Amino acid sequence: MTPTPDEPALDLPGLVRDRAAEGRVKAAATRARKVAEAEIATTDPVARVVLDLPLAHLDRTFDYAVPVAMGDDAVPGARVKVRFGGQDVDGFVVARAPASEHEGRLAPLRRVVSAEPVLSPAVATLCERVAERYAGVSADVRRLAVPPRHATVERAASPPEPPLPEVEGAEGAWAAYPAAEAFLAHLRSGHAPRAVWGAGPGEDWPLLLAHLAAAALAAGRGSLLCLPDHRDVTRVDAALTALLGPDHHVTLQAEPGPAQRYRDFLAVSRGARRIVVGTRSAAFAPVRDLGLVVVWDDGDDLHAEPRAPYPHTREVLLLRSEHEGAAALVGGFARTVEADQLLRSGWAHELGLPRTAVRERALVGITGASDHALARDPFASTARIPREAYEAVRWGLERGPVLVQTPRAGYAVKLACERCRRPARCATCAGPLELTGPTSPPRCRWCASEAPDWSCAECGASGLRAPVLGDARTADELGRSFPSISVLTSSGERIRSGVGGEARIVVATPGAEPVAEGGYAVVVLLDTWWALGRDSMRAGEEALRRWCNAIGLLRPGGRALAVGDPALPVLQALVRWDPGGFAAREAEERRTARLPPAARVATLTGTPGALDDLRALLDLPEAADLLGPVPVAGSDDGEERLVVRVPRAQGAALARALGEAQRLRSARKLEGVRVQVDPPEI
Template sequence: MTDEPDAALPGLARAAARKSGAAARARRAQQAAPVEAAEHLPVARVVVDLPLAHLDRTFDYLVPAAMAEQAVPGVRVKVRFAGQDVDGFVIERTEASDHDGRLAPLRRLVSAEPVLTPAVAELCRRVAERYAGVSSDLRRLAVPPRHATVEKEASAPAPSVGEVTGGDEAWAAYPAAPAFLHHLRRGGAPRAVWGAAPGDDWPSLLAHLAAATLAGGRGSLICVPDHRDVARVDAALRSVLGDDQHVTLQADVGPGPRYRDFLQVSRGARRIVVGTRSAAFAPVHDLGLVAIWDDGDDLYAEPRAPYPHTREVLLERAEIEGCAALVGGFARSVEADHLLHTGWAHELAVPRETLRERALIGVAGVDSDRDPFAGARRLPKEAHDAVRWGLERGPVLVQTPRAGYALRLTCERCRTPARCEACAGPLQLTGPTTPPRCRWCATEAPDWACRECGGRGLRAPVIGDARTADELGRAFAPVAVVTSSGDRIRAEVDGERRIVVATPGAEPVAAEGYAVVVLLDAWMLLARDSMRAAEEAVRRWSNAIGLLGPGGRALIIGDPATPALQALVRWDQSGFAGREAADRRDAHLPPATRVATLTAGPGALDDALTLLALPDHAEVLGPLASPEGDDDTERAVLRVPMAEGASLSTMLGELQRLRSARKLDPVRIQVDPLEI
């Protein structure tokens, strides 16, 4: 053995250190050496991809001569920022900078593909300002992650547009539609709120609007709530325009296909886009129409900061790009009614006579002398007669508000809620042969007895779709009964005689439409603890009735005197939305006012309210305990007249920048949230 290798280690370490230091000095010298700048427009204004409010602006960088041709607005770049390399986008190129010092050069061109168009960049900036957020969060929604392999592929050239006909015939039931279509073909920017009638093939109608816009040399952007609706509009566009005129943008198709479809749009190879929430930012060339279907659906509310709503994003985009806008649905949201009330949009609706021909809608009340929890009350004779009549003509849809079997149990004798002996949780039934089971701890209670009266009989005041399907299966045997709810949602059913039991939003589409639609337990949707309970109930009922076929009938089980049910019977969603909007104006609630909520820990919330410079007519409600039930957070509600809404958003944005610069505890800000 010898000690020579150990003795050599210090020398090797010193040599390695000298080499590393020399390399570091060489890098610093290279960075300090002057960079040959581009001759033309040598300054690039870059937005960095950092979620810090006080850094949400452009920074000037020098464009090296080697990048002069490729560093165009919209490309991804790497820049040196705060001692590290960060991602960014080139927003524009200029001749000079307002910065007096030496500009750092662009470090690297990530890709020569311009993926952030000027219009989309401006949209991200405006939406961030409106929602007091950071534009980098919106750029993540607008531009999908890069897929280098896909980016090297060439996109197919834009197909030629042949003669497109049929739009006027498809929209013949709407007196104002010819003028709307004419403006689309001529490059105009009409704005409308569309109230669809029962039985309308709304995907086909939207496809004809996109075709009229394409005939005028412009593109279209259509947003729908979920993937099932995307599939329906996709099929309608293929039927009207063929296979090569549009793309669908969805997050669940995988990064490669998603980026491939995105590039087809950004390169101008496709000019019609159909998609869900994030498709509102698609870089459509020569955008001529933005359309949103069923804008009251809560799927349009982005769950991540800054929590933008797709409807507001599209309306902002219509203003930026000067294009047409359409807000449509079987029901009408209060926000859509506000667009009509302010004169921003005009109405597209069918005459009252046509509505009477489309569907017959009725309400079946229940004898108040009967037991309020009896099963016969829930399915009165009128409902059985309607289902029997419908089964002679085709499929029947039965909508029930809850999924499951028997979701809540009470004593059959005294109506006392049945509770678990172990944890006092509510008991439920999960099937026709299973014993009662606790919803909280899953403990079974086969020998349950009522603590009040000693009774052992149980009944179910809240019944789910599975129990409803069992009841209807026994009543109408041997007719097939299928369910659609939860994670077992059917997209469509054929025209065979069957009963389809579905929860709201999970109703499958029938090939030729349903012969009858029965809506059960109207009281349950109306009893939700929400400002939007009645509006949401009418929307869900209207969407179900909209699936009727020609000459179909609808029956809703509930109190005939309820205003929401009366509006449904008359198919007067416009009048109902107008009354709801008037009530909210009287109560100083959105959309007549601008509301923002601030949620944070008690100390952070007090600091935020102290730093915030509020508009003159602002009201502060709270702070109160957070509605999420978190003991560590509080919430305050800010309310201003709509005329001062932009000022409130600006001041909230300034607050976020100040807190970000000072590294204070975060405060969650939501502007015009769905629920207050």
């Protein structure tokens, strides 16, 4: 090709020489990298690595050689890639060592994914202890403890923690609780007090928890506050911001998204923040110098992890408290039998209100089908909202907002024949009929077919009654009774976080009650029989917890009214505001029946063949009882469930036996069995 007069001639020999030189430089760099990768570090050349594999027989550390090029980055807690079983596997470095017990040649680390030490030694140990406690695999626990990496966030520095402001008023905020002064004094001294806190009606519990976190921070130690859901997290976040300012704590939850969650996680891991507020996964947050762990409302089922090995927030925090020497507080308006067990064993002390203080805060009553109630209201035995409830609502509306709790969402969620009381069924698929509104025809909950001309197949009647009403129907009834008052609902996917302090009626399902500005003047609890009708050993405990949480939203001097049978022990405990006494009663009944927490229980779920294989591998304690197996309802694979029960003192032995059997099963590649230790329900 001939160049034009305006184009310079190409120096082809020079270009060839330049490209050859560039190739030699790249080749030299590649050789240097290969040499560096092959050359093993002289200082602590062995990295102990835990693998991200959910196989029980591989749940241990493996030794790998540390190349010189990775010597500075392969720190304990760093993410790495290693060669295992002919493939690249993710893992974490948990320690560096000068030598290995392995006599052969160690394989080198493939790559340091990130030098950021995201798995602290304390959290690594906690993951192992939780896996042992629940007969699981520590890799599954580490997935709960360490969020996925976000490289862009990781490259940014975490802003430093500002100076701690002067915080006063903790003693005044906790003054109603006689034992709180000693708890605060021990906390400020760097000690590890342990308590079960029964909050009184109308208590501003987020502010009290914020004062505890501030006391621990003043002593130079961090705090970890675990709450059931994001609405509780928002309340405690606001209390901490008001008390300490916005830059002394972080919230760890899923709502902000993975980038923000990882940013907050790194701020905690790097020591830039020492107070963590979050939901159940926050129990594993790598808080430095941990001085206080708190679980609020530990009976809420949101604290139970739905993924293997199914740990409970309360148990994780108690394990962490013992391992790291931190103070522990189990708090709530109600008390679980597990919290009662902590008091009975002497592991914790009680923080409670005197009886006189409880009576000053709220007045709780019952209306129902008692002889005294029938004498005043002949229709009280059949009325869903009796006259006393309407009077309580009217009294409350003169003073502020009123909360009405109803156990079901919807309008009329269950229909029956008006004459013979037989459940109303769909003619197309035999599903249950419901009403979705005051003017809509009956509709099937299964196939959505409408049945405007329904008639009973048993007696031929065409009238329908609604034995179970939802929040929408309740709001409809109250709206007609109080036409000048605004009526709001909060349930399902339309949950309100808060309402104003003006007079209004709020109808909400349990757990969806919004917080009222200044508190509610009156709380009415409808259909208490429904909550007690659950087929569960925790029915009474769970019902009392939901009722206490609603009454906890009262303002000082407010009133509460429960519609139900006054003779029921659970309603009597509610009137006396004695959740501790009810928990002690429940615990005694469970001891007699050998049910948790007096016993330790594990459920094994799998196909009949898989259960037989696991039973052959189990070396159970002598006192173990095997209950079942029984078919699992709704299983398409014919799964069965076996229950193993041992005395509480042999709980650790049961977990070890199950863990060892799972390791043998995994090594032999037998069919899987789902093991759940101490499930919330049996």
